[in-house]
Amino acid sequence: MSEPPRFDRGHTDDLMSFLTASPSPYHAVASAAERLEKAGFRQVAETDAWDGTTGGRYVLRGGAIVAWYVPEGAAPHTPFRIVGAHTDSPNLRVKPLPDTGAHGWRQVAVEIYxxxxxxxxxxxDLGLAGRLTLRDGSTRLVNVDRPLLRVPQLAIHLDRSVSAEGLKLDKQRHLTPIWGLGSDVRDGDLIAFLEESAGLPAGEVTGWDLMTHSVEPSAYLGRDKELLAGPRMDNLLSVHAAVAALTAVSSGGADLPYIPVLAAFDHEENGSQSDTGADGPLLGSVLERSVFARGGSFEDRARAFAGTVCLSSDTGHAVHPNYAERHDPTHHPRVNGGPILKVNVNNRYATDGSGRAVFAAACEKANVPFQSFVSNNSMPCGTTIGPITAARHGIKTVDIGVAILSMHSARELCGADDPYLLANALVAFLEG
Known part of the structure; x- marks a missing residue:
């Protein structure tokens, strides 16, 4: 039986605020933590002993966050229901020696992420955001959310063939942004500017993880505003939906048969192999410690994992009206058609038939339509944290998401209804 939806277009409005507040993975997990705190969750340190009492908790590690809610009466072997996502997006990231320039232009050296x-x-127009590491080892978030940098394109008069032959960019030579004028390059200038912006003493910053972001705000688009354009939807759209679903479930007072979990990792866009990536030990460590904190044994851990299901939620490809031949001819996901179920028999996605049934049941309960996605056989298929999660932890995993256009662009495009449709499906999944 379907239930009244938890979320509506107001959820999409809130997504726009979340995107603006989250120009880097570090800001994204801080934004998520703030929302969890308001819902009664509390942060626990990995270096502390944990208890297994009822309530919501979360762990922060760099650009990753894992949050879970222990319902009343949860046994040590109670299985988990996990929504997995990632906090990072492709962009331009500042090099260790950032100050460069030529011909009277002051520039910032960047690497392609x-x-x-x-x-x-x-x-x-690009801003600059990320985290600064100080002399005492602490970190400070920084966000220059105004036009600061720009990568100028070569005028067509100096490249007459660009319209006919296409734009050819050399990653080393053509993507260095400008940020001012000056005949000399002064080492330390960018970091000194950021120290001042963050209200820090000169020379206090000894390390940094910085990246560019578009300062143009998210906006509804179209005649009837049925579309949403914005940055970092891949994959903050899923992170936002998962946070909303977890807080809704934890505050709903339901007799939950599972322990609902949010796992948002960093570094998905470059392989997930880091201490904050899905291919690292973070999720497994948190789940195991949760079992042991409730008095469980290794046997309880094995039982809990055997009954656990993870939804790996990441954006996917909506059918493109100008390139329909690049899609599978019988699978054309449309925006505002509900979340997509991703399938690939070569395990680029982790979905199988039994996983499909779990997701279908959640969508039916939430009265949310869903669609199927499979790649054109002649095109390589992307992948997600789904297969990594399934293989690393032995957890049944299902790959899902929201269909978008312009994936990996500085600004992407989705349907304005799909974010809240996804969130409603996630609520039903977490509730079991």
Whole structure:
């Protein structure tokens, strides 16, 4: 039997605020933690002893967050229901020696992170955000959310063939942004500017993890505003939906048969192999410690994992009206058609038939439509944290998401209804 939906278009409004507040993975987990705190969750340190009492908890590690809610009466062997996502997006990231320039232009040296659509970063007003590490080892978030940087495109008069032959960008030579004028390059200038912006003493910063972001705000688009354009939807759209679903479930007073979990990892866009990535030990460590904190044994841990299901939620490809031939001819996911179930028989996605049944049941309970996605056989298929989670932890995993256009662009496009449709499906899944 279907239930009244938890979320509506107001959820999409809130997503826009979340995207603005989260220009880096570090800001994204801070934004998620703030929402969890308001819902009664409390942060626990990995270096502390944990207790197994009822309530919500979360762990922060760099650009990753794992949060869970222990319902009243949960046994040590109670299985988990996990929503997995990632906090990172392709962009331009600042190099260890950032100050550079030529011909009277002051520039910032950047490295390409992940697989961005490089042309989408041209002629766009960019801010700079991330974290600064101080002399005492502590960190400070920084966000210069105004036009600070720009990667200028070459004028067509100096490249007459660009319209006919396409734009060709050299990652080393053509993507260095400008941020001012000056005949000399002064080492330490960018970091000194950021120290001042963050209200820190000069020379206090000894390390940094910084990246560019588009300062153009998210916006509804179209005649009837049925579309949403914005940055970092891949994959903060899923992170936001998972946080909303977890807080809703934890405050609903339901007699939960599972322990609901949010796991949002960093570094998905470059392989997930880090201490904050899905291929690292973070999720397994948190789940095991939760079992042991409730007095469980290794046998209880094995029983809990055997009954656990994870939804790996990441954006997928909506059918593109100008490139329909690039899609499978019988699978054309449409925006505002509900979340997509991703399938690949070569295990680029982790979904199998039994996993499909779990997701179908959740969507039916939430009265949410869903669609199926499979790649064109002639095109390589992307992947997600789904297969990594399934293989590393022995957990049944299902790959899902929201269909978007312009994936990996500095600004992406989705249907304005799909974010809250996903959130409603996640609520039903977490409730069991």
């Amino acid at each position: 992940g697989g961005p659509l490089l042309n989408s970063w041209l002629d766009r």
